Amino acid sequence: MYKIGENMNFYNVVSVEEAKDIINCDFKLNLKTELIDIKECNGRVLSRDIVSPLNIPGFKRSMVDGYAVKFRDLQGASESMPSMLDLKGEVKMGKMPVKSLEFPGECMYIPTGGMLPEGTDSVIMIEYIDKMDDATVLANKSISFGENVLNEDEDVELGETVLKQGTLLRPYSISMLSSLGITKVPVFRKPKVGIISTGDEIVSPEKQPQPGEIRDINSYLIYSSVIEDGGQPILYGVIKDNYEELFTTVKKAVNECDLVLVSGGSSVGKKDETAKVIDELGNPGILFHGISIKPGKPTILGKIKDKPIFGLPGHPLSCAVVYRTLVRYLLHAMMGFEDVDYPIPCKFSMNYHKAKGREEYLPVTINRIGEEYIATPILTKSAAISGFTKAWGYIKINKNVEGIYEHEKVYVYKFQR
Template structure:
């Protein structure tokens, strides 16, 4: 295989789709632990919800016809028959025209009642007489027995990312053991003679390990289980044994550093040596992030990510996250923010570029301002709100041109 015979992002994703059966097992977790997890099967309602007609307001349950033509100047006079108590079946019903029953918000609608008038539109003459000052329509202020959820309705789809609202729906359905995908185990390996642990004081020529912790946090955010294998020096045998161990224990392996072309860059050699088919591509046509490797060993994806933090983060966001989401069947929809661009910006044709930006609100209009930084730095990257994607066939962006900003 020719090194740096680069592929596009779209080609890289097609290679991923055609080479891996990215399926995870499912497990049951307690409802209190499912927020942020991915649903592994469709949830079908076994009942109507709320299951009975209930009032949406504090007021009086009535027959709507009894209030037709009612106004402040000519109110309808209603006989009060009693009240509905929360959590109980109504004792009273509307037996004759012109009757009403007090009902609190959430109370069960009495028999023969079809609507509720808000208490704000009534006056109480005495303990037995209510004046209604407003006409209402049929079914007004009433939630029907299947208006929230219908029997047999598909409430949540496989691949749903649980939020507090979907957790609340599970409680509403009476489901407390939630089927979710197991968290994909992601092995993280940093390589390089110059890399030291963050708690150590670097000597001249050394730098602290950024990528391990950047990736570790990203994997957690994406619903995975990160496993750190430490910093491996540029030694083929040590790297080989570490990658082999990670492949035995994990669903996907990420090797940071060692993906560019050079005599000490061993990641590609390790992937080729560990098994067929080995490397699937070496290089993608993006900036930053060109020196990226994808291999297949034991039917598992192994990435060689660039060592520079910005490049590493971009490739993770484009391809590794794609793999993780595919594993969990997560269908994520991005909603970019339209902005105007703050300046003229030139890029070379042929590579898709991901440019970090901050967003300013200038004169009531969002403006994307580029954070100009080198791929080896992280300070500018941390200041950015998101990024814009510049097509590989475009040579740049003009000042005031409309762009779309994606959140990191």
């Protein structure tokens, strides 16, 4: 068990992977589901597999503008020896053909997407047809069986699983739902995420800070991030460094939310009360206190009433990194969704030294020079907001290495979607 207990040593740290293992082992992250309108489901996560109730397109249709034919009628056709065909009308878009073609040598004009008439099996493109008169055309090219035809189950087959549970719904997957006639979509309910900022020095954004005070940054950083990740954020305001007030607010948030995030107070200063509150609100309390990550080492994960609660660092860059690394991971796990990053390979712009023992997340900008992308670090302290507002993304530096050489290949992960 990862719980350190009452006499735990602060910064008896776990690695990022160990922290994820704790999340996976200690929480049952199944949310309730709901049916929502298809127009509202962009960015939501499917709560069950979608199995096709029909074939798509459901009929044989032409993939080109041309003429529906029997392919055998065109065998051997060429520009020097075209095949003569009897034109029997045309197929109307969105309509069943009014007649079938029963005799050899017959054809019908058909637009892209039109339904093939009975008795035909292929379509010759209009470019290879010369029209002689209203009743006769010449085909100057041979074609194969089924050429330019989409079969009735070629796109989607009856009974096929077209979208799996855990799929993050985006415009293309939503268009699939529409094609199946599914207008009420089963999705996981948005996790309710309580957000609490702590600190005597923190004031709300609309107030003018006095000397020694700063405006609340992290509440709005986290609030926006939760929305981006499919959650429902709930702000509980700024709580001063007061144990009773923080205890009451955290207890209320735990009762009302699926996940609680407390920004600030996770270190070991005299006024840092977050760890004490988490440990005293219920068993098992704190699961770990400290991660081998830079920035973001003073991070807490606790468990109250089977619900996760994070104590996040108060410094904005540290808070952003821990959110991106662990909170987002937990939110997606709640919804059965696994986010996959596809980093951009770049060359590093300089020699950079780091201490061994901690995985580091270093914000960078990207510039393109010729055919190469160059990643340049933003060297800022974790208390500074500018580090991630200027950054395109970040690189992960393994805890067992001491830095990066100039021109070394690195992989840059985007901060935002």
